[in-house]
Amino acid sequence: GESGYAQNGDFEDAELDDYSFSCYSQLEVDGSQHLLSCAFEDPDVNSTNLEFEICGALLEVNCLNFSKLQETYFVKTKKFLLIGDSKICVKLGGKHITCRKMNIVKRVKPEAPFDIRVIYREEANDFVVTFNTSHLQKKYVKDLMHEVAYRQEKNENDWMHVNLSSTKLTLLQRKLQPDAMYEIKVRSIPNTNYFEGIWSEWSPSFHFRTPETTIGEMD
């Protein structure tokens, strides 16, 4: 679980800016290297001299320092134990300003699915949707739930959603408008009791047009 606490003792008289931050992890994002990314929730925080540090639940070391790229702090390593809580702290001049207890296996953000495509099967009056995910080859976060979203392009917010654990889905022609342009995309979230987390980014969208003809009766 996560609870945040500030080290007020370090800055007795300092007026506490809002240094709350959030993080997500990507396991085996580069071979067996994991990535932990953190950013301040308030985009206006002046982060010039601020540093991030993670301690606890690490292999062979007590703590690791984050690197910084624009407004994101990140650490790329193989040394995450993946068991138990770590403590992530914001530091100013080597002093802790605020810290949070965090279990990185509960903050996993999968990589976005890719290669989504749609095949129309005239005889079957349906569309076969397939896509791919890099997580099938991973050791740790292998089980994902995927969310396919599709809409008629002219209906801005009228998305339909289907959740599935496999990477193949059939859409029935009779459920779609004829002769209409559709957009379809997919995203993923961890689907186990152990590794939990947040939705990935959406895959790139795929656009397809439904045929004009109406559907014949199926024998």
Next chain:
Amino acid sequence: TYNFADCDFEKIREKYQKVIFPALEGYMSGIKSTESNHTVYCGDRPGCLAEIKHLTFSSTQECPLLAKEILTKTNAILTHHCPGYSGIQINNTQAMKKRKKREVTANKCLTQVSNLIELWRHFSRFRRNKS
């Protein structure tokens, strides 16, 4: 010696499946555990954890030390989910080994890791109500 009877077996089982098995499997690098003889048995869940702890942290002529990742993860799981279990001081273990500064070739520990995997597997097969 510590009695593992009060451990949270289901939590340990979950962490074995999700975190320790990938590490052990990586260590075996494709070699099947059935290619070795299975010689270490355990009869119930506490007994299996005791054997697992012993085999993980034991040192033999052939295999003085298992990979740090396996040691640290096993230690973390047992200390997290076995009340009163204080774990093994891994750094000291290594200090003790310093005198035998010998390059541990990975396959020297294959039989030990293979038996370790089979102990964890047996631990995992115990049904919830049968400890």
Next chain:
Amino acid sequence: FSDPGGPLHLQIINFNFETVQVTWNASGYSGTNLTFLYKLRSNEMYGQCPNYILQQGRTAGCLLEAEDDGILYFSIRNGTQPLLTKSQWISSYLKPDSPKDLNFQWHEEAVTVTCSDLPHNDLLYEIQFKSTFDTEWQSEEGTTCNVTIVGVDADKCYFFRARVKTMESTYGSDTYPSDWSEVAHQQRGERRDSCQERKLFPRFILVSG
């Protein structure tokens, strides 16, 4: 399973923790009756196989009652000369029973397939399905025999079958999937005796991306 120690090619199958079958390819010892000695605990004495499997009148295997989930210590000998001596967890060679009595619950564009779970941990229940328009089976898996398949068209006639697999983290990679269950046919939420196979000249049109 080819034993690195000798020419005997061995196969071990643990039928749902009920019986264990060990067979060997005795081509290197034609004309000889090899003997199979075994024990289920390391501190016991080896005993003779209670139930040999014969081939052309020669011993080619042994069938054992699987008392428990334990280690099988065995030795295959040509007279007094041991050809192969091994000790293996019998769970490493598990072949679960195949699922029976599949049940179907149809909802809007989805169907939930259920059957009774086997009494062993960490099994995977694989449901395969295809409509008469599909050339290949498609798979869905669950850790219990309760698997929901989305995107199915109740109007179409579907074939369903199920089998049980083991998780490698708990059983290793030398196990066997169960045999497939009988194929069940379903259309419009009801059981069918069969589905009319179609001569498929699939006209697949990759709609523009």
